[in-house]
Amino acid sequence: EAGVTQFPSHSVIEKGQTVTLRCDPISGHDNLYWYRRVMGKEIKFLLHFVKESKQDESGMPNNRFLAERTGGTYSTLKVQPAELEDSGVYFCASSQYGNQPQHFGDGTRLSIL
Amino acid sequence: QKEVEQNSGPLSVPEGAIASLNCTYSDRGSQSFFWYRQYSGKSPELIMFIYSNGDKEDGRFTAQLNKASQYVSLLIRDSQPSDSATYLCAVTLSSGGSYIPTFGRGTSLIVHP
Numbered sequence: 042e043a044g045v046t047q048f049p050s051h052s053v054i055e056k057g058q059t060v061t062l063r064c065d066p067i068s069g070h071d072n073l074y075w076y077r078r079v080m081g082k083e084i085k086f087l088l089h090f091v092k093e094s095k096q097d098e099s100g101m102p103n104n105r106f107l108a109e110r111t112g113g114t115y116s117t118l119k120v121q122p123a124e125l126e127d128s129g130v131y132f133c134a135s136s137q138y139g140n141q142p143q144h145f146g147d148g149t150r151l152s153i154l
Numbered sequence: 155q156k157e158v159e160q161n162s163g164p165l166s167v168p169e170g171a172i173a174s175l176n177c178t179y180s181d182r183g184s185q186s187f188f189w190y191r192q193y194s195g196k197s198p199e200l201i202m203f204i205y206s207n208g209d210k211e212d213g214r215f216t217a218q219l220n221k222a223s224q225y226v227s228l229l230i231r232d233s234q235p236s237d238s239a240t241y242l243c244a245v246t247l248s249s250g251g252s253y254i255p256t257f258g259r260g261t262s263l264i265v266h267p
Contacts, residue, residue, distance in 0.1 A: 045197070074254075083158070084198070084242070084257040097254060132197065140246075140253045142188055145197040 043067065045146035047133050053152045059121040062149045066115070066135030072096075073116050074136075074143060075108060079129040087131075090116060091139070120151075128153045157181075158245050160258035167265055173230040175261050177243030180224070186246040187219055187226045188255065191239045198242055202228060233265040 046065045054060050066073045075087040087106070088098035092113035101108070105124070110116040120127055130150050134143035157180040167173045175189075186205055190198035202217040204210045204226065210217045216229040226245075230237055240262050244255035 081259075083259045086254050086256075089254060100254075140186070142200045142203050143255070144200070145190075147195075147197045 045133055045135050045144050047131075047146035047149050049149055050147065051150045051152075053154065054123055055154050056125055057122045059119065060123055060151060062118045062120075062131055062133075062151070064116045064118070064133030064146060066133070067137075067144055070135035070137050070144075071113070072136045072139050072141075072143075073110060074134045075116070075118055076132040076134065077129050078132065078148075079126075084132065087118075096139075123151075123153045125153050127151065158243055158256050158258040160241075160243050160261045162259055162261060164262040164264050167233050167263070169233060169235060169265055169267050171233050171265075173233045173237065173263055173265065175228040175230075175241050175243075175263065176225060177227065177245075177258055178225045179243075179245045179256075181245070181247050181256075182221075182224065184221075184224075184245045184247050186253065186255075187217070188244040188246070189215075189217060189226075189228045190242040190244060191237075192242055192260065193239045201241070230263075233263075235265050235267055238263055238265050 073090040078084045086100040089096045090110045107119045130148040132148045134145045189202045192198045204217040214231045218227045240260040242260045243258040
């Protein structure tokens with residue numbers, strides 16, 4: 042079974058630009074999560090989808106971040122406009138049910154210059 | 155605010171020894187406890203999960219949970235150099251049906267030959 046895949050693996054953009062990250066969860070997993078890890082800090086929750094609906098977006102830092110999951114399959118996370126503090130590694134994870142352990146992707150390393 | 159604390163390490167053990175990794179958490183209502191292993195630049199990989207007080211063994215790994223003292227530990231027997239990685243503790247508190255884990259910063263483990 043294919044794991045959680047994320048694209049791109051790395052992205053370097055300038056402050057003020059827009060970046061879109063993509064996550065393909067494991068097939069059949071209704072639950073999809075986005076996390077971010079800033080250097081030296083712990084992994085922090087951003088939001089949780091159940092199918093195409095946002096179950097919990099309490100971790101989204103501000104309205105420059107927009108997540109979508111049209112059709113309940115893959116998800117995108119757009120940052121517009123990007124700021125320096127948005128740099129970090131963005132992880133996506135999925136699970137079939139909400140109370141099951143989550144499977145993580147390799148992450149997208151985002152650098153804002 | 156929910157907190158999960160881990161000693162950042164590095165914890166250095168010789169090959170063949172037992173590595174003991176510890177994690178404490180602040181929220182007494184926490185229900186599920188996970189240990190992830192993360193190699194540099196890779197995704198967190200689930201190693202163990204435990205829900206009830208006591209020990210849970212899987213191969214060379216044993217998770218120990220003590221809810222009264224609010225700690226969870228991971229023992230790795232017969233440590234191998236390939237076990238060298240960062241180990242993340244994650245704790246879940248069900249909130250409105252959304253099982254969102256809170257992560258610790260991780261403990262770096264080095265197993266030297």
